[in-house]
Amino acid sequence: MTLDTLKPGSTCLVKKLTAEDQLGQRLMDMGVYPGLRLTVVRNAPLEDPMELELGGAYLSVRHEEAKFVEVEG
Amino acid sequence: MGREKTLVALAGQPNTGKSTVFNAITGASQHVANYPGVTVEKMTGSYRYDGAKVEVVDLPGTYSLTSYSLEERVSRDFLLHEEPSVVVNVADASNLKRNLYLTFQLLEMQVPLVLDLNMMDVAKRRGIEIDVKELEKQLGTTVVPTAIRNGTGKKELLKSIHAVSLSERPSEPFRIDYGPLESFLTEIEGELSGNGALWANYPPRWLTVKLMEGDDEARRLVRKNHSNPELLLAFVEKKRQAFESEHAEKPERHVAFRRYHVADDITKASLKPKAASSQPLSDKADQFICNRFLGPLILVGVIYLLYYLSIVQGYNLTNYTWPLLAKLRSLTESILPNPGFIEEPLIRSLTLWFVDSINALLNYIPIFFILFGLIAILEDSGYMPRMAFMLDRLFNKFGLHGQSTLPMVLGGIYVGGCAVPAVMSCKGIPDERARFATILTIPMLNCLAKVPLYVLLINIYFVGHKGLAMFFISTITLLMVLPVAKILTRTVLKKKETSPFIMEMPPYHVPTIRGVLGRATERVWLFIRKIITIVAVIAIIIFVLLQFPGLSNERKAYYSTQKDLVTANFYKKIEGNPYAEHVQGKNLMALVIYWDKYKNAKMMAKGKDAAKAINERFKEENPIFFKIAQPKKDKDAKKLNRAFKKVFSARKKLLREIKKEKIDNSFLGQIGHAMEPYTKWAGFNWRINVSLLASFAAKESSVATLGALYEQEEEGESLETRMEKGEKGFTPLHALALMLFMALYPPCIATSIMVKIQTGKIRWMVFSMIFPIVLGIMVATLIFSGGNLLGLSGLQAMFAFYGLALAITIGMGFLKNE
Numbered sequence: 001m002t003l004d005t006l007k008p009g010s011t012c013l014v015k016k017l018t019a020e021d022q023l024g025q026r027l028m029d030m031g032v033y034p035g036l037r038l039t040v041v042r043n044a045p046l047e048d049p050m051e052l053e054l055g056g057a058y059l060s061v062r063h064e065e066a067k068f069v070e071v072e073g
Numbered sequence: 074m075g076r077e078k079t080l081v082a083l084a085g086q087p088n089t090g091k092s093t094v095f096n097a098i099t100g101a102s103q104h105v106a107n108y109p110g111v112t113v114e115k116m117t118g119s120y121r122y123d124g125a126k127v128e129v130v131d132l133p134g135t136y137s138l139t140s141y142s143l144e145e146r147v148s149r150d151f152l153l154h155e156e157p158s159v160v161v162n163v164a165d166a167s168n169l170k171r172n173l174y175l176t177f178q179l180l181e182m183q184v185p186l187v188l189d190l191n192m193m194d195v196a197k198r199r200g201i202e203i204d205v206k207e208l209e210k211q212l213g214t215t216v217v218p219t220a221i222r223n224g225t226g227k228k229e230l231l232k233s234i235h236a237v238s239l240s241e242r243p244s245e246p247f248r249i250d251y252g253p254l255e256s257f258l259t260e261i262e263g264e265l266s267g268n269g270a271l272w273a274n275y276p277p278r279w280l281t282v283k284l285m286e287g288d289d290e291a292r293r294l295v296r297k298n299h300s301n302p303e304l305l306l307a308f309v310e311k312k313r314q315a316f317e318s319e320h321a322e323k324p325e326r327h328v329a330f331r332r333y334h335v336a337d338d339i340t341k342a343s344l345k346p347k348a349a350s351s352q353p354l355s356d357k358a359d360q361f362i363c364n365r366f367l368g369p370l371i372l373v374g375v376i377y378l379l380y381y382l383s384i385v386q387g388y389n390l391t392n393y394t395w396p397l398l399a400k401l402r403s404l405t406e407s408i409l410p411n412p413g414f415i416e417e418p419l420i421r422s423l424t425l426w427f428v429d430s431i432n433a434l435l436n437y438i439p440i441f442f443i444l445f446g447l448i449a450i451l452e453d454s455g456y457m458p459r460m461a462f463m464l465d466r467l468f469n470k471f472g473l474h475g476q477s478t479l480p481m482v483l484g485g486i487y488v489g490g491c492a493v494p495a496v497m498s499c500k501g502i503p504d505e506r507a508r509f510a511t512i513l514t515i516p517m518l519n520c521l522a523k524v525p526l527y528v529l530l531i532n533i534y535f536v537g538h539k540g541l542a543m544f545f546i547s548t549i550t551l552l553m554v555l556p557v558a559k560i561l562t563r564t565v566l567k568k569k570e571t572s573p574f575i576m577e578m579p580p581y582h583v584p585t586i587r588g589v590l591g592r593a594t595e596r597v598w599l600f601i602r603k604i605i606t607i608v609a610v611i612a613i614i615i616f617v618l619l620q621f622p623g624l625s626n627e628r629k630a631y632y633s634t635q636k637d638l639v640t641a642n643f644y645k646k647i648e649g650n651p652y653a654e655h656v657q658g659k660n661l662m663a664l665v666i667y668w669d670k671y672k673n674a675k676m677m678a679k680g681k682d683a684a685k686a687i688n689e690r691f692k693e694e695n696p697i698f699f700k701i702a703q704p705k706k707d708k709d710a711k712k713l714n715r716a717f718k719k720v721f722s723a724r725k726k727l728l729r730e731i732k733k734e735k736i737d738n739s740f741l742g743q744i745g746h747a748m749e750p751y752t753k754w755a756g757f758n759w760r761i762n763v764s765l766l767a768s769f770a771a772k773e774s775s776v777a778t779l780g781a782l783y784e785q786e787e788e789g790e791s792l793e794t795r796m797e798k799g800e801k802g803f804t805p806l807h808a809l810a811l812m813l814f815m816a817l818y819p820p821c822i823a824t825s826i827m828v829k830i831q832t833g834k835i836r837w838m839v840f841s842m843i844f845p846i847v848l849g850i851m852v853a854t855l856i857f858s859g860g861n862l863l864g865l866s867g868l869q870a871m872f873a874f875y876g877l878a879l880a881i882t883i884g885m886g887f888l889k890n891e
Contacts, residue, residue, distance in 0.1 A: 017326065022141050023573045028329035029137035030575050031171045036333075041356065045365045046466040049475075049574060056199075057168055058356065058578040060462045062469070065573050 001073070003040075004050070004066035011039045012071035019068035030059055032069060079127045079238050080155065082184075084148060085163035086175055087134035088455075088579035090191045092116075094163050094221045095131040096591065098231065105599065113147045114500070122235055130157070138178045140290035142503070142572070149290070152184055153275065158238040160184040161230070166203060166218065167196040169344060173336035174329075176212070180247045183276040185240075186214045187233050194220040195580070199353065202345040211339045213247045222585065248278065251331050253320060257312050258285060264305055271298035284309045285316075286325040355580035359459070368463050375456065376482050379447050384489045384521070387440035394439055396677075398432045403673075411666055415636050415727050423616060430612035431605060434823065437491065437521075441600060444483065444494055446593035451479070453584035457501075458576055465574060470886045471555040472562030474507035475574065481511070481554075484518040487547050492516045492820055493600065496827040503576075506569035510558045512831055513841050516820035517557065518550050522772035526815050529776055533793050534808035538868060545871050550816050552878035556885040557848070563888075565840070600823075611822045615767060618741040624734060632731060639723045646716045650709050655697050656717070667691075667698045668721060741766050755814065755853035756807040758800075765814070772821055805867020806860045810853040813874070817849035 006012060014036045017024050031054055032038070041051040041058065049062040085091040096103075099118025108115045116131040132151060133144035140146050152160065162179055164172035169190075179186055190196075190203060209216045217233045219226025251258060262281045265272060271280070275294060283291035284306075296302045316324050361367050405428050409421045451457050457479060465475025477499075484495035495515045502508035527546050535542035624632070640661065647653045656664055671691050678684045692699045701717065704710035736742050745762035752762055760779070768775040779796065796803075819842040820828060829838040852874075860870040 025137075025139055025141055025325065025329075026573050026575050028326065029139065029174070030577065031174070031333070033330050033333050035330075042359070042363060044363065044462050044466060045368045046463070048466040048469075049462060051359075051363070051462065051578060053356070055168075055170060056353070057171055058359075060458070060465075060574070060576045060578055062465070062574045065575065 001071055002067050003052075003061075003069035003071050004063040006040045006071070008040050008042045008050075010073075011037065012073055013037055014069060015072055016070040017068060018070060019065070023065060023068060027065075027069065031055070031057060032059070079122075079125065079159070080157045081127055081129045081234055081238075082151060082155075082157040082160045083129065083131045083163060084152070084160055084175070084179060085134060085189075086136050086165070086172055088577060089134070089163045089165040089172065090221055091134055091163040092131065093585075093588065094161070094189065094191060094219075094230075095129065096588065097221045097224075097227055099129050103595070105595065108147050108151075113144055120231075122231055127234070130155075135175070137175060138182075139286075140288050146290065149182075152179075152182055158185065159187060159234050161187045161189050161234060163189045163191050165195075166190040166193045167199050167201055169201075169203065170333070170336045170340045173339060174332050177247075177249055177332050177335065180212065180214065181249070181276070181279045181282060183242065183246050183279065185237050185242055187230070187237050188212065188214055188216045189230055190216060190218045191221055193218045193225070194223055204343045204345065208339070208343040211342060213245070222582075246278075249332060249335050251282070251328060254285065254316065254324060254327055254331070257316055257324070258282065261285060261309055261312060264308055268299055271295065274298070282328060285313060286328055287313060287323075288325075353580060355455070355578075358581060359578070362456075362459055363462060368459075372460060372463055375451075375460075376486075379444075379451075379482060380487070380489070383440055383444040383447055387443045388521075390439040390443070391436055395436060398435055399677075402428050402432060411662070414640075414662055414665070414724060415632055415731060419620075422620070423613070426616045427609065427612055431609060434605065434608055438597060438601075440491070440521075441494060442593055442597050444491075445596040446589050448479065448483075448494070448498060449589040449592040450584050452592075453582060453588055455579045455581045458578050461576060462578065468507075469574075469890070471559045472507060472510050472566075472890060473555075473558050474502050474504050474511070475576075476502045477507060477511040480515055481518065481551075484515040485520050486518060486551055489521050489524060490518055491520050492518070492824040493827050494596075496820075496824055496831055497596070497600075499831055504570075504572045504574070506562055506566050506571045509566050509569055509832065509837070510562045512828055513561055513837070513844070514554045514558045516824055516828075516841065517554050517817055517845060519547060519816065520772070520821075522821065523815050523818065525776045526772075527812055529779070529792060529796070530808040530812055533797050534803070534805040534867060541868075542871070545875060546812055546816060549813070549875060549878060552875070552882045553817065553848075553852075556878075556881045559885045559888065562890075607826055608822050611769070615741070615769065618744075619736055619739045619767065621740060622738065624731065624738065628734065632727060635727055636724075639720055639727070643716055643720045647713050650713055652697065652701060652709055652713045656701075656713070661720075664698055664701065664717065665721065665724065667695060668702060668717070671699075671702055736763060752850070754858050755850055756810040756857035757814075757853070760800075761811060765818070768818065769822070772815070772818060775815070806857055806865070806870055809860075809867050809870055809874075810857040813856060814849040814853040817845045817852060819843070819845045819849075 001012075003012070003014075014032060014034050016034055017027055017032070019027065027033075032052075036054060038052050038054040041053050043050050044060075047063075049060045050066060052059045052061060083091055083095055095116065095118065099120055103116060103118040106115050106117070107113065113133055118129045118131070120127050120129065130151065132148040135142070135145045135148055138145050138149045138152075140149070151157075160179060162176050164176065176186075176188060188208075190205070190208075193203075196203065203218065205216050205218055215233050215237055217226060217230045219230055221227060221230075258278075258281050261284055262277055265277060265281060271294065275298075280291060280294070284295070292306060295305060299305055313324050316322075316327070320327065322330075362371055402425070405424060406421075409424055410418045412418065412421060451460075457476075460478045461475030463475075464478045468474055468477045480495045480499045480502075482490070482495075483498055484490045484492050492515050495518075496512050499508050499512045499515070502511060527543070531539055531542045531546075643661075644653070644657075647656070671687075674687045674691070675684065678687050688699075688703070691702070700707060700710045701713050704714050741763055742759070744766060745759040748762045749757075749759045752758075757765070764775050764779045776792070779792065800807075819825075825838050825842060828841045829835060832838070856870055856874060859865075860867075860873075865873060
């Protein structure tokens with residue numbers, strides 16, 4: 001399962017980052033790493049991007065980028 | 074020990090209150106510059122501690138210190154090469170774990186570190202307690218809890234900075250245990266050890282980890298400083314591959330992962346969460362602010378308010394500041410040599426032109442001040458990322474970015490913006506390609522200075538459909554900006570780096586008055602310093618192009634005869650008048666000047682008392698001239714008054730004719746004529762060409778130049794009537810082509826300079842000037858020649874073009890980004 005398929009309100013565990021290079025590094029630097037539990041808070045009014053909550057911080061990510069995060073329920 | 078100058082660097086992640094800390098410790102002594110060769114802003118300041126000067130550099134806020142982004146590279150280079158005496162790592166105490174990720178990287182670089190746990194108030198509110206002593210023990214570095222926004226902890230922070238600047242570096246620096254990667258690191262460190270400059274100048278542990286991460290900049294350092302770089306790099310690459318196949322993970326991922334792991338351990342040891350933290354207030358607010366239905370409404374409201382307060386109210390404010398500028402002008406006028414009857418001294422016309430050009434820009438300062446203040450509020454409050462969040466999808470479709478929202482709003486997404494602050498505000502767009510596309514297309518929006526020409530043309534040629542025409546020109550610009558942005562990102566900007574849209578949504582804050590005013594003043598000041606000088610230079614160039622070569626001797630003689638005729642006629646009429654002796658020779662010109670001044674003073678005066686005072690003043694200055702100006706019941710004076718009025722207006726007419734002929738003959742006029750064969754397909758004759766060329770310094774002057782070109786036949790005739798009379802063959806189709814060309818007009822000098830500053834290259838500035846001209850000519854030709862061919866009226870052409878632009882925009886939106 002990838003992160004972009006999750007609906008607002010769902011919580012998941014990050015399994016793996018499949019993105020190469022910059023996107024993977026950015027996700028890591030902004031606090032998305034394997035073993036992290038995160039919640040999808042909401043989608044933007046035009047559906048994209050999505051807002052995530054991770055340990056008290058809030059991030060916004062485009063769905064096309066969230067595709068590169070493998071998660072499990 | 075005890076260096077002469079202490080250099081402190083502030084490092085930290087965004088949204089940790091780093092700039093607040095910077096402002097608090099440096100106060101008013103701040104200076105903005107760029108890091109050498111790049112467009113990243115470098116903020117420096119200073120303060121005194123124990124009588125010694127301490128210099129402070131505010132590094133760009135970054136989440137990490139990789140070599141992927143410009144800001145991160147700049148920060149890293151600064152830390153490595155400038156060797157600050159102390160690095161203050163400003164961290165958000167309510168988000169310790171995330172912040173430690175950067176702290177570890179700083180510690181790895183072995184910089185003398187003070188960890189400033191800022192925003193303790195926020196942490197406390199959320200029920201987070203931090204054991205500072207334990208954290209100090211874990212990290213082996215000084216930790217200072219502060220809440221700088223409330224003024225708490227500043228003294229302790231300064232004290233710690235001082236103490237660390239004097240102390241030796243710890244012999245056993247903090248080390249992260251990278252687990253299975255450690256054996257690989259040891260091997261690389263063994264290869265590196267003792268190798269000359271590289272070993273001596275760069276922290277070995279840091280370099281080793283960076284090489285293992287595959288960092289480009291670290292490799293570059295090796296190539297530059299190592300005795301046998303290729304061999305070493307090949308060895309590193311082998312190790313990287315070995316790790317990856319052994320652990321099914323890239324080393325750089327493993328490094329980041331371990332850092333979070335250690336951060337987790339340390340946080341657990343030093344954090345005492347009292348209770349399960351409740352939903353933060355900001356998130357509750359976002360339920361409304363980012364809501365599907367309410368969100369866009371609030372957004373429109375905020376944008377409207379931004380417009381209303383800055384453009385509308387700011388413009389009202391210029392009613393109060395303009396008289397000040399007018400006073401500056403009349404003051405300058407008073408010290409310049411007086412004009413002759415038909416000849417104006419060059420120094421006078423040049424200086425006045427110069428003052429007028431500068432005044433036209435200075436007039437915008439109240440608008441800018443309010444605008445910059447409001448932007449600072451948007452930035453500090455945390456609403457800005459929400460704007461980007463809501464509109465990213467729309468802009469992304471056209472190769473732009475969520476954070477293009479603010480620049481677009483400032484540039485005049487509807488009507489009446491200004492491209493200068495808009496281009497300035499593009500700085501925050503992290504995606505380079507989208508940033509360039511935004512910078513290059515913003516000047517195509519409707520800035521305030523384009524409006525007068527629109528109003529002029531609409532009032533003449535679209536009288537029955539004023540509202541419709543205004544709506545057309547206000548909204549058509551966005552329909553041109555979006556497709557053009559898309560085309561640019563797929564062509565000239567194709568090679569520019571893009572970066573993922575991963576953005577933090579920081580908690581909302583109440584902005585501080587000091588922070589907002591400080592930022593607004595600083596940006597206005599930057600504008601004045603950078604812009605005014607160059608605008609002045611260009612103003613002079615255009616002046617020369619408009620004034621020279623001037624009139625031929627023949628024409629000069631002609632005008633001189635005209636002048637003699639007028640004056641001779643005047644003297645004949647007043648023969649025998651007792652006042653006549655006072656207006657002979659030089660005195661006639663003196664009366665002209667007196668008359669002019671008196672009229673102007675009367676016009677500016679408000680209220681009866683003021684008018685009375687002016688009368689008194691002018692009476693005192695010259696009682697006889699005053700009698701002529703205000704003859705009351707004196708019959709002779711009245712006679713002279715009437716005769717003189719004729720001379721006065723005859724002189725004005727002559728001056729206008731001379732001016733027109735001068736422009737006709739001028740270099741710019743010649744260029745305008747020379748361009749006519751080409752521009753006629755767009756419907757522009759040489760007059761329009763000249764006024765468009767003269768608008769280059771500032772678009773406001775388009776209408777002013779037209780004003781000079783369309784001669785006034787009767788006193789008080791409006792430019793609208795004059796233009797209508799002067800251009801008999803002009804149709805609404807001509808006007809529409811001209812309006813669209815003005816919409817696409819290249820950026821003014823001030824904006825061009827901003828483009829140069831924000832892109833860092835003259836090349837892009839030149840491009841930003843040329844492509845709108847080409848596009849503008851194309852659009853205007855399409856309208857005029859195409860419209861003529863199809864036999865469309867101005868209004869029909871307007872609808873046709875709108876439909877076309879809308880169709881292209883929608884079509885472009887469906888095209889996938891590369």
